[in-house]
Amino acid sequence: MSQKPIELILMRQLASSLAMPTFLVDHDGTLVFYNEPAEHLLGMRFDETGEMPVGQWATVWQPAEADGTPRPVERLPLAITIAERRPARGDFWIHALDGTRRHIEVTALPLIRVADELVGAVAVFWELPS
Amino acid sequence: MNVRLWGTRGSLASPGSDTARYGGNTSCVEVRGSAGGVLVIDAGTGIRRLGRTLAGVARVDVLLSHLHMDHIQGLGFFAPLHDRSVETHIWGPARSVDDLAARLRRYLSPPLFPVHLRDLPRLVLHPLPAGTFDVGEFHVTAEPVCHPGFTVGLRIAADGATLAYMSDHEPALGVADFPTAGDWTSGYDVARDADLLLHDAQYSLAEYPDHVGWGHSALDHTLAFARLAGVKHLVTFHHDPWHGDDDIERLTAEACARVAVPCKVTVGAEGALFELAAPSRA
Numbered sequence A: 001m002s003q004k005p006i007e008l009i010l011m012r013q014l015a016s017s018l019a020m021p022t023f024l025v026d027h028d029g030t031l032v033f034y035n036e037p038a039e040h041l042l043g044m045r046f047d048e049t050g051e052m053p054v055g056q057w058a059t060v061w062q063p064a065e066a067d068g069t070p071r072p073v074e075r076l077p078l079a080i081t082i083a084e085r086r087p088a089r090g091d092f093w094i095h096a097l098d099g100t101r102r103h104i105e106v107t108a109l110p111l112i113r114v115a116d117e118l119v120g121a122v123a124v125f126w127e128l129p130s
Numbered sequence B: 001m002n003v004r005l006w007g008t009r010g011s012l013a014s015p016g017s018d019t020a021r022y023g024g025n026t027s028c029v030e031v032r033g034s035a036g037g038v039l040v041i042d043a044g045t046g047i048r049r050l051g052r053t054l055a056g057v058a059r060v061d062v063l064l065s066h067l068h069m070d071h072i073q074g075l076g077f078f079a080p081l082h083d084r085s086v087e088t089h090i091w092g093p094a095r096s097v098d099d100l101a102a103r104l105r106r107y108l109s110p111p112l113f114p115v116h117l118r119d120l121p122r123l124v125l126h127p128l129p130a131g132t133f134d135v136g137e138f139h140v141t142a143e144p145v146c147h148p149g150f151t152v153g154l155r156i157a158a159d160g161a162t163l164a165y166m167s168d169h170e171p172a173l174g175v176a177d178f179p180t181a182g183d184w185t186s187g188y189d190v191a192r193d194a195d196l197l198l199h200d201a202q203y204s205l206a207e208y209p210d211h212v213g214w215g216h217s218a219l220d221h222t223l224a225f226a227r228l229a230g231v232k233h234l235v236t237f238h239h240d241p242w243h244g245d246d247d248i249e250r251l252t253a254e255a256c257a258r259v260a261v262p263c264k265v266t267v268g269a270e271g272a273l274f275e276l277a278a279p280s281r282a
Helices: A006-017 A036-042 A054-060 A077-084 B047-051 B100-105 B219-229 B245-258
Strands: A022-026 A031-034 A088-095 A101-113 A117-127 B002-007 B028-032 B038-041 B059-063 B087-093 B123-128 B131-135 B138-144 B152-158 B161-166 B196-200 B233-237 B264-267 B273-275
Touching: A006 A022, A006 A031, A006 A101, A006 A117, A006 B138, A022 A036, A022 A077, A031 A036, A031 A054, A036 A117, A054 A077, A077 A088, A077 A101, A077 A117, B002 B047, B002 B196, B028 B047, B038 B152, B087 B100, B100 B123, B196 B219, B219 B233, B219 B245, B245 B264
Parallel strands: B038 B059, B059 B087, B087 B123, B161 B196, B196 B233, B233 B264
Antiparallel strands: A022 A031, A022 A117, A088 A101, A101 A117, B002 B028, B002 B273, B028 B038, B131 B138, B138 B152, B152 B161
């Protein structure tokens, strides 16, 4: 067992206390945590999904455009943030794991520590009115 | 590797009859290796007396865990810094906005101090890199830990033994069910399986709720952290300036009664010496 960077630990602690859905990934995009409000929107508890590589989480909720066209991984805000080390935002549709289709807006921020090291990224998201 | 405590008090030097047993000087620890290397961890007021014992030493390395005042206040009174026969290296956390020299100059310059940093004769400053590096015979790992401002925990290995140092550390911050898994616990990798852990133990469990986010631990959290990390010997450190010797002993006994730990627990006392040896092989 190896300890996560302190910035991820503190962000998870903060996310645990927030009422905004929050999704946390590490430096290579692996999902490491989402909070209870996010569990509500995504339709499954984090304890049940566990950590997931980017290729898995970027497809498991089936992100798509309004017309149902799949949204490619590289156009998801969190993937852009990890790849380009910059904030990114966007809106798209997901299929929650409880079967609900939801329109969400996502804002992602990189987590960069001293020495310019990217340790991960955090995304907050909201469900938009249908 | 020998480890001697020169200052164990947190936040503010607190001399007096009620602190005589555990000491009133702020954080300072001397580490000596078998090859003669001298490391000093933090430069609280305890460093003044340490400096007087270093005659004949050609090089001293001072590792600063962070730059809060109680960890640097003794620097100006550290004799080797004024001695042309000694090369003093100070390693301190760097930030992206200003370098270590600029940050130390805030204290080591008028009006806070009469001597300028630039006037110290043989001083070499190093940004303390996150990760692992060697200082002489010591294998040092510095990792950021949970404490306001940029603060590192230090893991020092030499002679087959390991010391972990987290004088200012609040691993329970925001964790409702502390301690949980090691991989989500601040400082875990620094402390894991260490032979000796010097760890923040500033507050009682009753005092902690009024100080959440100040960057320090309740004694119960310190014990739980030591148990999680599997350390062999915990030494409590950074005692609250409001706690007299009797308070520290009572609060430690009460915490130990609540939180069972499999390791030895010692209250950190100024002057205490810990001799760390490599595990013997059967």
